[in-house]
Amino acid sequence: MINLYDYQKEQIEKSQSHWFFQMGMGTGKTFTALGHYLKHATDKPHLVIVAPKAVATSGDWADACEAFCIDSFEVWRTDEVKKRRPQAYPYWLIVDEGHKFKAYNSQRGKDIQKLATEAIGWSMLSGTFANGKFKDDGAGGYALAGGKWEDMSNFAIITGLVKNITEFRRHFGQEVSNRWSNYPSYKYKVKIPELSAWWGSVASDVITIDDVQELPAVQDFIVKLPKARWKKDDMPIFETNSEKRVWERVNSNVKGKSEWLHDFIEDTTDGVVIFYNFNAEREVITDVLSKFKDWTVKNINGSVNELSEVKKWTRTALVVQVKAGGAGLNLQGATHAIWWGLPDSYTDYEQSRYRIYRSGQDKHTTRTELVAGIDNDIKQALDEKMDWNE
Numbered sequence: 001m002i003n004l005y006d007y008q009k010e011q012i013e014k015s016q017s018h019w020f021f022q023m024g025m026g027t028g029k030t031f032t033a034l035g036h037y038l039k040h041a042t043d044k045p046h047l048v049i050v051a052p053k054a055v056a057t058s059g060d061w062a063d064a065c066e067a068f069c070i071d072s073f074e075v076w077r078t079d080e081v082k083k084r085r086p087q088a089y090p091y092w093l094i095v096d097e098g099h100k101f102k103a104y105n106s107q108r109g110k111d112i113q114k115l116a117t118e119a120i121g122w123s124m125l126s127g128t129f130a131n132g133k134f135k136d137d138g139a140g141g142y143a144l145a146g147g148k149w150e151d152m153s154n155f156a157i158i159t160g161l162v163k164n165i166t167e168f169r170r171h172f173g174q175e176v177s178n179r180w181s182n183y184p185s186y187k188y189k190v191k192i193p194e195l196s197a198w199w200g201s202v203a204s205d206v207i208t209i210d211d212v213q214e215l216p217a218v219q220d221f222i223v224k225l226p227k228a229r230w231k232k233d234d235m236p237i238f239e240t241n242s243e244k245r246v247w248e249r250v251n252s253n254v255k256g257k258s259e260w261l262h263d264f265i266e267d268t269t270d271g272v273v274i275f276y277n278f279n280a281e282r283e284v285i286t287d288v289l290s291k292f293k294d295w296t297v298k299n300i301n302g303s304v305n306e307l308s309e310v311k312k313w314t315r316t317a318l319v320v321q322v323k324a325g326g327a328g329l330n331l332q333g334a335t336h337a338i339w340w341g342l343p344d345s346y347t348d349y350e351q352s353r354y355r356i357y358r359s360g361q362d363k364h365t366t367r368t369e370l371v372a373g374i375d376n377d378i379k380q381a382l383d384e385k386m387d388w389n390e
Contacts, residue, residue, distance in 0.1 A: 002067050005214045008032045011204045012039055017121035018159060020098065020203035024127030025268045025336065026219050026366040027207050030061065033094045033123045034068045040121050046088035047073035048119070050081055050112075051096035054260035058224055061096075081111045090120045097263060098124030104154040104165050116158045127208070127267050129155065149173075149190040152199065159202055172198070209270070209335065209364045218357040218365045225256040227373035245374070249341055250280045253372035257340060260370060261288050265295065270335035271313025275322050275352050277341045282319060285340055289317050300325035307331075322348050325355075332361040339369040342378045344388040 004012070008028055011021065017040040023029045037047060047070060049061050056077045065073045076084055078100055093116055095101065101112040101124075116122050129152070153168040162168045169175075172195045173188025209215065228251055238244040265272070265288070276282050282301070289297045294315055298306035301321035310316055313333040320329075322343045331337075334356045343349050357365050371379050381388035 002031055002034075002064075004028075004031060004035050005212070007207065007212050007214060008035060011207065012036050015039070015123075015204065016202070017041075018116075018202070019123045020129060020155065020199075021123055021125045022127065022129060022204050022206045023125060024208040025264065025270070026209040026215070026364065027127075027212055028215075029096070029125040030064045031068075033096075033125055034064060034070065036123050037070075037092055037094065037121075038068065041092050044070065044072065045120060046086060046091040047094065048086050048091050048115070049073060049075045049094045049096065050078060050115075051075060052100070052259065052263045053077045053079065054223065054225060054256055054263065055096060057226060057256075078108070081115060082107055091118075093119035093122035095122065095124040097126055097267060098155075099126040099128050099266070101158075102129070102151050102154050104157060104168075109154045113154070113158055117160070124155070124158075128269070129203075149195060152195065155202075156198070161198065209366070212364065215364050217361070218367060221366060221368040222379075223260055223368060223370050224376075225253045225260070225370060225372035228253040228255070246278065248374045249378075250278050252341070252375050254284055256372060257370045258284060258288050261285065261338070261340070262291065264336075264338070264368075265289065265292055265317070268336065269315050271315075271333055272317045272336045272338060273331050273334045273356055274317060274319050274338045274340055275343075276319065277322055277343055281340050282321070285319055289319075300329070320352075320355075322352050329355055330358065331355040332358060332363075335363050335365055337365070337367045339367075342369060342371070342375055342382060342388075344378060344381075346382055346385055346387050349382050 005028065008031060011032060012035045015036055019036060021029060021032055021036070023032060038044070047065070051061060055061070056075050061075045072088060074087055078097070095112065101109050103109045149172070150165070150168070153162075153165050156162050156168050156171070157164065162171055169188045173190055176187055176189050230251070236247065238247065261274075274285055276285060282299070286297065289295060296310075296316045297319060298310055298316065299319050300307060301324045305325070307318065307329065310318060310333065313335070318331065318334065337353075337356050339352070343352070353367060357367065369379070378388040
């Protein structure tokens with residue numbers, strides 16, 4: 001059985017059976033949600049867990065359930081909510097990365113409404129409900145820092161407070177009309193105190209990795225993804241075995257890594273350093289990051305060093321080629337380091353591991369390695385403090 005940290009116990013203790021956990025990356029959302037389940041569902045009903053594809057297929061939730069001695073459970077991918085039904089009733093629901101279901105008028109949003117309504121209890125987990133715009137104001141309430149307050153509407157529908165977006169607008173908004181138009185239009189201005197009071201009654205405190213002194217200074221994670229499958233005709237003809245190995249490394253699981261990175265960036269505002277080996281990997285990483293218009297992306301590679309242009313690390317991603325920037329750089333402003341692909345040199349690997357976790361770092365940090373296909377062989381060599389060669 002897992003021993004929870006005090007801050008996790010505190011959030012579980014103040015929770016109700018239908019609850020939103022506002023917990024950022026690296027704060028132990030998985031264990032907190034399972035602890036919440038055991039507190040409120042003492043007879044251990046069947047457990048349905050909904051998680052992004054990369055997380056659902058990694059086995060992390062299954063391992064956590066085993067650690068908590070939970071036998072009856074199933075893990076769904078986020079995109080399976082519309083077509084799957086629980087294998088047993090009654091059931092308890094956990095929704096990982098719950099912000100993905102904020103759209104009240106989407107089919108996904110409607111499907112989670114139904115799934116949550118039929119559950120005897122549930123928790124939704126995210127560090128960015130309402131896209132990170134709805135924040136603890138530090139005085140026991142919550143406030144919107146820009147953004148769309150209506151992003152909270154589906155969560156209100158899920159709790160049963162309102163039935164639809166119209167009721168939500170009337171409940172938490174004040175109707176305002178454009179009096180000077182020949183065709184008056186009506187809109188709603190949010191009533192922050194009312195929205196704040198409701199959210200505070202259904203959600204945990206805002207917990208970020210930097211708030212939690214009990215956590216170790218650095219947390220290491222390995223995300224194991226399935227090996228990509230290629231049709232024989234998709235593979236080019238290689239002149240050397242080295243060319244083949246490079247191709248396999250670049251294409252170990254582009255889709256899986258892309259989905260994982262997208263979900264990660266979507267759920268944090270902290271600074272991130274992403275290490276890669278090959279230009280083709282950088283192109284994919286840049287494409288994923290381009291989906292986030294409010295993020296700043298800078299590069300360090302053999303041709304450019306834009307570190308001096310990083311003025312603030314919030315919502316900033318520094319994309320670093322390992323050999324060009326894995327050694328000697330001080331990147332303590334970042335909170336998370338991610339290895340898109342592992343280097344074949346143990347020296348380069350060890351140097352890169354201490355770019356954000358080093359003297360002068362005053363924040364809790366995470367280091368995450370994405371491992372798929374041939375990456376497993378490289379990882380084994382690096383763990384043995386050896387260079388990987390073919």
